[in-house]
Amino acid sequence: MTDDRDRTPTANGWSDKYRGAVVEDLQLPPAFCLQDDAPLSLALEKAYEREFDQLPILNERRRPIGYIDVPTLKARFEKGEAAEADAISKHITHFQLGSRSHPYTVITPLTPLEELEAFFVRAQTAFALVTDDERKWVLAVATRSDLETFVQRRG
Numbered sequence: 001m002t003d004d005r006d007r008t009p010t011a012n013g014w015s016d017k018y019r020g021a022v023v024e025d026l027q028l029p030p031a032f033c034l035q036d037d038a039p040l041s042l043a044l045e046k047a048y049e050r051e052f053d054q055l056p057i058l059n060e061r062r063r064p065i066g067y068i069d070v071p072t073l074k075a076r077f078e079k080g081e082a083a084e085a086d087a088i089s090k091h092i093t094h095f096q097l098g099s100r101s102h103p104y105t106v107i108t109p110l111t112p113l114e115e116l117e118a119f120f121v122r123a124q125t126a127f128a129l130v131t132d133d134e135r136k137w138v139l140a141v142a143t144r145s146d147l148e149t150f151v152q153r154r155g
Helices: 040-050 070-079 113-123 144-154
Strands: 054-058 064-069 127-131 138-143
Touching (some): 040 054, 040 070, 054 138, 064 070, 113 127, 113 144, 138 144
């Protein structure tokens, strides 16, 4: 009989510490999303209020189309490459559309943490949008840091 942990490849060996936990066990704060036509000043204000480094951006149909990376945006302000009156759409990092080479991975509250960690490694990203099964609502933003904190808390 083989142990499931033996078949689960991970980047850092934490999967055995997750002990069956899922994304909702991370106790993430609700996501705050903005539409792509909102002013940049609103995005920065809301990001700082909530201490978020990434803000999901939605299109007119309320579908996630990308995100604003707050530290990058701050650097653009300092260089004079961004202004508070700019529309968010000028500074979005767009998500790649799902394709064979870049398949879309659905991360839900019931996604095992091993799968979330594997997503971070595979996609080479620092965060993931947590959505409902149909991808209609962005529920939260999970980060690598959230996984680290979870492992440390659980001991």
